Amino acid sequence: MRIAYFDCFSGISGDMTLAALVSAGWPPAEVELLPSRLGLEGVSVAVSETRRGPFAATRVDVRVEGAQPHRHLHHVVAILERAQLPARVRQRAAEVFRRLAEAEAEVHGSTVEKVHFHEVGAADALVDVAGAIAGLEALGIERVYASPPHLGRGFVESAHGRIPVPAPATALLLRGAPVVLGDVEAELTTPTGAALLATLVEGWGPPPAFRLGRVGTGAGARDLEGQANVLRLLVGETETAGGGGLSRRRVAVLETALDDENPQYVGALVPRLLDAGALDALVIPGIMKKGRPGLLLVVVADAERAEPLARLLLAETSTLGVRVRHDERYELARRMAEVETAFGRVALKVATLPDGGTRAVPEFESVRAAAERAGRPLREVAEAAIEAWRQSNGRRPGRTSGATP
Numbered sequence: 001m002r003i004a005y006f007d008c009f010s011g012i013s014g015d016m017t018l019a020a021l022v023s024a025g026w027p028p029a030e031v032e033l034l035p036s037r038l039g040l041e042g043v044s045v046a047v048s049e050t051r052r053g054p055f056a057a058t059r060v061d062v063r064v065e066g067a068q069p070h071r072h073l074h075h076v077v078a079i080l081e082r083a084q085l086p087a088r089v090r091q092r093a094a095e096v097f098r099r100l101a102e103a104e105a106e107v108h109g110s111t112v113e114k115v116h117f118h119e120v121g122a123a124d125a126l127v128d129v130a131g132a133i134a135g136l137e138a139l140g141i142e143r144v145y146a147s148p149p150h151l152g153r154g155f156v157e158s159a160h161g162r163i164p165v166p167a168p169a170t171a172l173l174l175r176g177a178p179v180v181l182g183d184v185e186a187e188l189t190t191p192t193g194a195a196l197l198a199t200l201v202e203g204w205g206p207p208p209a210f211r212l213g214r215v216g217t218g219a220g221a222r223d224l225e226g227q228a229n230v231l232r233l234l235v236g237e238t239e240t241a242g243g244g245g246l247s248r249r250r251v252a253v254l255e256t257a258l259d260d261e262n263p264q265y266v267g268a269l270v271p272r273l274l275d276a277g278a279l280d281a282l283v284i285p286g287i288m289k290k291g292r293p294g295l296l297l298v299v300v301a302d303a304e305r306a307e308p309l310a311r312l313l314l315a316e317t318s319t320l321g322v323r324v325r326h327d328e329r330y331e332l333a334r335r336m337a338e339v340e341t342a343f344g345r346v347a348l349k350v351a352t353l354p355d356g357g358t359r360a361v362p363e364f365e366s367v368r369a370a371a372e373r374a375g376r377p378l379r380e381v382a383e384a385a386i387e388a389w390r391q392s393n394g395r396r397p398g399r400t401s402g403a404t405p
Contacts, residue, residue: 007232008149011188014128020233021135023058024216053228057219062124145207148178152188202303252306259294277305339388343374346385
């Protein structure tokens with residue numbers, strides 16, 4: 001699995017992120033095309049090489065002719081929806097701006113709909129955000145990790161006047177994340193950089209073990225006294241065990257104990273959690289305080305899905321709190337496949353084992369649909385699917401295991 005690690009020892013901004021991606025191998029021509037793909041007139045991008053302290057670094061400068069327009073969230077989303085970019089890039093970029101809007105609304109005691117983005121709604125931020133997502137996609141990044149970002153100290157001028165560093169929106173966006181203020185009198189982490197981290201990062205601190213492939217160095221807009229103003233990006237592949245399909249990644253584990261909830265409601269919630277992005281969800285019966293029977297609801301998810309899933313748990317159950325921790329899990333590489341059986345086509349999930357072998361498991365819903373169409377038992381259909389997969393892959397019975405529903 002390919003991962004990216006942002007080394008934010010001198011903070012992070014949108015332009016530093018773009019520059020680090022270019023330095024790590026994203027073609028400069030792709031960055032220069034961003035304004036036209038976003039439909040932004042009077043905007044251009046210049047890529048150059050520079051130096052920050054001891055580092056040779058890449059600099060990306062987004063140039064805008066004329067005044068920056070103030071935009072609401074719906075204006076930004078409309079631009080992204082029309083952009084000539086992959087759907088996933090448009091969606092994730094919109095998510096970054098939604099986080100920015102929520103933070104700005106909280107800062108000003110307003111609503112998301114009424115917030116003017118000011119600086120972060122300008123054309124350069126649109127290029128920065130959409131470009132950061134597009135660059136990660138182009139480099140094949142599947143997971144993003146980051147060191148605790150350095151925020152800086154002092155004051156900075158904004159559309160609202162003189163404000164402290166970290167900017168209020170930056171501070172709100174990074175709630176729950178480890179941060180370092182440091183001694184540098186400058187804004188090291190901008191709201192755009194903070195929103196990118198808040199949206200993309202799955203784990204803070206050291207990443208899982210990985211084989212380093214590329215190193216990108218993105219330059220900030222100015223030199224800093226006594227410190228190199230750069231963002232480093234490390235790109236590589238996570239280590240696998242024995243050269244097989246075993247890999248390790250971080251996940252969020254959400255738990256809540258319920259002793260006053262209708263079990264029927266909890267049972268109905270499990271498929272909704274899975275539809276909302278949970279990797280797994282289970283309900284465990286137990287005895288709670290005062291000897292009352294209760295339920296422990298456990299949800300496993302990608303780290304980026306922890307907050308929306310916690311909101312769903314809080315809204316749909318009687319709980320007053322949800323515990324969240326971040327664990328690492330070993331998992332097998334897997335892919336989907338289909339086979340033709342006497343009962344019709346059946347889908348299977350094929351896992352690659354650590355020793356290089358494979359294991360096929362029929363998908364239950366596919367088995368059930370085929371069984372209902374044919375009027376045959378579930379087990380018979382599942383076994384037929386496994387046998388069909390073995391034959392199509394030239395495998396003898398016993399060489400590859402296949403679980404049945």
